[in-house]
Amino acid sequence: MDDVRxxxxxxxxxxRELLALTRIPFVIDAPEVDETCTLGARAAVVELSRRKALAxxxxxxGQVVLASDTLVAIDDAPLGKPRDEADAFRMLRSLxxxxxxxxTGVCVISAAGEVFSGEDKTDVRFGNMSDEAIRAYIRTGxxxxxxxxxxxxxxxxxxxxxxxxxxxxxxxLPLTLTRTMLEKCRMTVLP
Numbered sequence: 001m002d003d004v005r006x007x008x009x010x011x012x013x014x015x016r017e018l019l020a021l022t023r024i025p026f027v028i029d030a031p032e033v034d035e036t037c038t039l040g041a042r043a044a045v046v047e048l049s050r051r052k053a054l055a056x057x058x059x060x061x062g063q064v065v066l067a068s069d070t071l072v073a074i075d076d077a078p079l080g081k082p083r084d085e086a087d088a089f090r091m092l093r094s095l096x097x098x099x100x101x102x103x104t105g106v107c108v109i110s111a112a113g114e115v116f117s118g119e120d121k122t123d124v125r126f127g128n129m130s131d132e133a134i135r136a137y138i139r140t141g142x143x144x145x146x147x148x149x150x151x152x153x154x155x156x157x158x159x160x161x162x163x164x165x166x167x168x169x170x171x172x173l174p175l176t177l178t179r180t181m182l183e184k185c186r187m188t189v190l191p
Contacts, residue, residue, distance in 0.1 A: 005111065006187065009056035009067035010172075014153065018173040019066070022182065022189040026066075031055035041073035045105030046119050053107035053115070064185045065109045070172045072148025074100040079148045088138050091149040096129040096159075102148070102170045108181040116181045120174035122165030124152070129159050 008019055011030035019026060033051045037044040052067035072079040074094055082088035105119045129137075137156065143149035150156035152163075152170040168175040179189050 005063055006182075007056050007060045007063050007065045009052045009065055012068075012172055014151075014171050015068055015173045018168055018171060018175060019178070021175065022179065023191060024182065024187055024189060029056050029059060031059065035069075040076060041071040041078040041101070041103045042119060042121070044078060045069045045071050045103045046107070046117050047105070049105035049107040050115070050117055053109050057109040057113070062111050064111055064182070064187055066178065066182070067107045068104055068173050068178075070102065070104040070147045070169075072100055072102050072150075074098065081145055081147055082143060082149045085138050085144075088143045088149040089134055092129060092134045092137065092143065093131070095126045095148065095150070096134070097126060099123055099125045100148070102165075104169045104172060104174050104177075106174065106177050106181060108178075108185055110185040114185070116184050118177055118181065120166055120169040120177050122163060122167070122169045124160060124164075124170060125162040127159045127161045133159070 006024050006026040008026050008028050009030055033055050035048055037047055048069035049067045053065050057065045079091050102122045103119055107117045109115050140155055142151055142154045166174045
């Protein structure tokens with residue numbers, strides 16, 4: 001761990017894949033935090049990513065910590081991960097044929113303890129999904145651990161007609177925002 005100075009406070013395989021693009025060596029330590037939050041989606045992702053980063057930083061003093069949290073919102077109502085298949089159906093039905101927003105909060109804590117937080121927003125438009133298409137998608141299991149019950153990089157991409165903003169934000173780690181925050185901590189991407 002001598003050359004590893006970055007801790008990713010997330011168990012998400014997609015965030016791991018995206019962070020690996022920076023070529024900065026990192027380890028994963030996803031602390032359990034209370035994710036109860038009554039804030040709107042935009043403020044909630046910033047708060048939740050901050051909680052995760054602070055919890056990981058307490059365990060890894062002197063290292064840079066990166067945390068992230070993503071929520072889907074429609075009509076300003078946040079959609080987290082579905083509780084069950086019925087909840088996934090409800091979410092996907094609400095997204096069908098409509099624009100919605102994906103917010104990802106990013107929090108980076110420097111080795112010196114400086115906290116940098118921000119968020120990114122991407123607008124996404126789903127095409128119309130029939131009830132049978134929604135049920136078939138749910139049967140794949142893919143929606144069950146995803147904010148808004150879908151994954152852009154998965155089968156749901158078959159219905160996504162337009163994106164305005166960062167695709168990596170929708171996947172769970174906005175790369176441009178992440179790069180600028182890591183650079184504030186004197187970390188160089190693509191070293």
